[in-house]
Amino acid sequence: MLPPAFGLIVRRSPLRHVIRIDGEIDVATAPALRRALAAAGVEGTDVTVDLTHTTFLDSCGLNVLLDAAGAAERSGHRLDVLCAEAGAARRLFAITHTEHLLAA
Numbered sequence: 006m007l008p009p010a011f012g013l014i015v016r017r018s019p020l021r022h023v024i025r026i027d028g029e030i031d032v033a034t035a036p037a038l039r040r041a042l043a044a045a046g047v048e049g050t051d052v053t054v055d056l057t058h059t060t061f062l063d064s065c066g067l068n069v070l071l072d073a074a075g076a077a078e079r080s081g082h083r084l085d086v087l088c089a090e091a092g093a094a095r096r097l098f099a100i101t102h103t104e105h106l107l108a109a
Contacts (some may be wrong), residue, residue, distance in 0.1 A: 051082050052084045
């Protein structure tokens, strides 16, 4: 059986980077997200993580997002998360009461 597809696209601008994840974020793929978020943090910009095409998000991925949100806040920047209204990510945010990460 083939592993689920995973894609990570980073769009950079001087004020905000957008990181789009396609597929599943789990123990195998969370490190790639962590590296992308760390690189964006080093560049000192706000970050939006687009999970609208994410089909699965587990606690490893959520931990990466929470760590990055804390690091962004400490450096005076923002991390916002976009996700589908009825998607897997939104369900995990609701279950874990971490909706504060979601973009308004």
